[in-house]
Amino acid sequence: MASTQDDGDKPKSKRLFVNQVDQFQGKNLAKYLSRCAVGASLEEPEEEDDAKSTDSFIPPPKEGCYEIVGTTKERGQNAVKPECVKELVNCDVIVYDITADPDQIDEAVWAVSELHSDLDKIEKPKMFILISSVMTWAKSKPLDPDDPEIPFTEDDYRRRKPHPNFKEHISAEKTVIKMGKTNKNKLVTYVVASGLTYGAEEEIFHYLFKSAWHNAPELLCFGNGRNVVPTIHIKDLAGVIQNIADSRPKVRYLIAKDDSNNTLEELVKAVSSNLGTGKVKDITKEEALLNKEIEQSDFDMLLVDLRMDAVNVKENMRISWVSEAGMMENISAIIKEYKDTRNLHPLRVCIIGPPAVGKTTTINQLCEHYKLHHIKLKDVIDEAMENLTTTARRADSEDQEEDEGKAQDAQELLDTINEGMKENNNRVEDQYVLRFMRDKLLSMPCQNQGFILDGFPKTMDQAKELFQAEDDDEPEEAAKGGSFNKLIMPEFIVSLEATDEFLKNRIMNLPESQVVDTHNTEEGLVRRLEAYRSINTEDETILNYFDELEFHPIRIDVTKDLSPMMKVTVGKLKAHIGKARNYGPTLEELEQQRRAAEEELQRLEQQARLERERQEAEEAAERKKRQEEWTQQLNDVKREEYEKLEAESIPLRNYLMKHVMPTLTQGLIQCCKVRPDDAIDYLAEYLFQQNPQVD
Structure with missing residues (x-):
């Protein structure tokens, strides 16, 4: 389809070709540009650009927007030319990305050569944009040996020296620039040296985000981590392409990167602190090669050490920057975008019910299916007390000053809790229990994967205290009034219900080995049932708290479930909760399966x-x-x-x-x-x- 312009009032659209639209860069470039009106970058934006949206859905092209055509990677292995050659000939702008797949280099050179050989047949001007890598600069000598921190700019592109594995890339760059000098009225060519891209579902940095999300004890940093890594958000790279397509700049070689000059270690620490444990471990390249989560070809790019300045982009282009200051400064928004794109939202569930109703049996199976954390009150208290004891032991050590007084504070809190336990029948007071529980629910593992609360909170007061919004939080307002902390409020409230007689019969039918040294004796069960019924009457129950906030409980009568291990109840809950929100089985789990x-x-x-x-x-x-x-x-x-x-x-x-x-x-x-x-x-x-x- 050629460019059209029906009336003077209607915007003019252009066809834009992008290779490998099923891969990370091609997909995100196509998504961004399909929502950009032709010429929009030439005008001052009145409102925030729509393209900043992290929505993974690509709406139909609007009138006047770029119409995207392209190839996919998954096609015939023996194909020499793109599958959409006809579309390529009819496109106004051709974008070829050779950063991710070296096999695309020959195809890109073929495409620009074909256009160049058909200059006499071309009626409408064509634009060819080659997206290359900053790795073609990797071995460039410093501009000033005495001051290696002086950044390279576009003016220095003739002095660039490639990494040994990127010599074909620089050859393609030279070919593209050369082809655009013959007849600029019919064919104009550009080369964009792109920094390492991040954003959306992530690509080269995905191993960091995935490891942190999976609660790895430490994130791996290759080498010493002091190398400066040029980066750019994938949507900002798309913004550069949009500006080139709209304005036809005079400069034919451009550098596309954000304003940051972060080291690899800084980037790894930023991801680890905001998505993981905060810990980083330096490993050698030889050790890193054993990591199955990252391709060997990516090591060279992660170990690059380049200071660059995208002067032309900053001074001459109108870009609605998503991450102008860089990955480290915008890490919170980038992590949110990563989670949204991959649908890695935590799943939060609370299951309550009388003792012996089968809460733990049900939760164990749900946690295994959904890969969630099983939150039991006793475990949370034991873990918190152990952490306080470990921290307090450092009070007398030499590094106490570096500890910023945490050891002393932990010892004081521990002493206060122990004193209260003496007066409270060896039980931790509610205020500390709720504090421990809130800290646990706000921990990275629970915020990443999600959790299932096992029989807690028990009372309405505990629920109000536990889920209330903090002063520095953004509280979520419920439909009927009242606020809560949306980071820890369960999405699904489940009430397992049964009569006292049913529960007593269940306990009586248990084998002796499962009853000894537990609360599930007849006397223990009667005592616990009386306590539960006393705080959950018909008029006042913890379920009322959730009802008021429009979180309506799922009620299940377990007396009708006669299946082994309560499989029927578990099946009902899976149907209510829906699909898992995680990566699915790991490679090891798939192998085990x-x-x-x-x-x-x-x-x-x-x-x-x-x-x-x-x-x-x-x-x-x-x-x-x-x-x-x-x-x-x-x-x-x-x-x-x-x-x-x-x-x-x-x-x-x-x-x-x-x-x-x-x-x-x-x-x-x-x-x-x-x-x-x-x-x-x-x-x-x-x-x-x-x-x-x-x-």
Whole structure:
């Protein structure tokens, strides 16, 4: 589609090509530019630019905005040219990014060469913008050996020396600049040396954000961390591209980076302090190569040491900066953008109910499914007391001054708590319990992944105190009035309900081993049930507190759940809570799942084989049994027939012995004596003569 302008009042749109729009940089550049009106950067912005939004949804192109076309990385491996060659020819602006995928270098050079070879056929002016890397400056000699902190600017681009692994990049830069000098009225070319990009879902710095979000004890910093890393927010890089496309600057080589000159260690510490534990560990490059979370090709960029100043961008371009001061100064907003883009919002749940109703059984399964932290009151108190004791031990050490008095404060608090416990039946007072609980819920692990509260708070007063907004917080106002701390207020309130009789029967049916040394004795259960019912009457219950704030509880009657491990209840809660908000299974967990699936398949195959063998053995035994029975029956029939014949032959034999055999025997004997010529005739004549019945 060519550029159009129907009426004088309607804005003119342009087609803009971006390569690999399914990758980090291409996707975010396309998203940003598709929402930019052509020529908007030439005018003073009246309001804050829409493009600052962190929304991951790309709305349909508005009238007068850049119309984006492009290639994707996932396409035919043998393709030499982009898939959208026709679109490339018809585009007004072609943007090629070669920073992330070296395979794109040849394609970019091919694209600009094709445009250059078709200058005679080009009717409308074309603009080609190559996004390259500051790594083509990595080995440049300092402008002043005595003052290495003097930054490079665009004016020094002819002195740049590339990193050994980026020689093809600098060759592509030179080709692009050269192609744009032939006929500037038809083809103008630009090269943008981009700093390491950050923002959105993150790319090269993703290993830092992901490790911190997963509560790694320390974030890894490669080398000594003192190298200065040029950086720019991905949306600010898109803003530079927008300005080039709109204004056609005279300078053909530009540096795109923010105003920061942060070291790698500063960047790692900023992420660790605001998203993780705050701890950083320096490791060698050899050690870093063992990290599976980062590509080997990224090490060179992270270890670059360059001071640069984007003079032309700052002085001649109108950019609605997202992060002009740099990643470190805007780390809070960048972390929020990272969480929003990847949907890494903490999942907060509170499950309450009478003792022995199955809270812990249910929570354990939900925590495993959603990768959440199981918050039990006893564990929180024990952990807090242990931390106070550990901190207090440093009170007499030599580094107490560096501790800023924390050890002394911890010892004083510990003494106060211990004194109160003596007067309170060895229980920690509510004010300290709530303080420990609030600190736990505000900790980075709970704020990153989320948590499930196990049976706490127990009373309305505890709930009001625990969830009340702090003075320095931004309280969230509920629909019916009242405020709360939105960072720790549970989104889902679950009330597991059952009658006292059901609970007592459940405890009575437990094995002895599960009851010994626990509260789940009959006497203990009765006492705890009475305490629970006394503070949760029909008129006054902790659920009322959440109802007033428009957090309506999910009520589940567990007496109807007869499934093992309360699977039905867990299934209902999963349906209410919805999908998980995390990275999903790790590589190790996926490998474990794969192995478990293979083992289960082998088990099923073995079970099927054994079952098949058992059935075959049974069938063979059955056949043998039937054969033996048939043979036995056949023998019995033969015997019965023989006995029958024997029985039937006795009268005949007796008859023959009495009436026939005597005369016949005598006849045969006489025949033998005489030996007549015709023995048969002689015998017949003899029998006839000897017949006793013949007169």
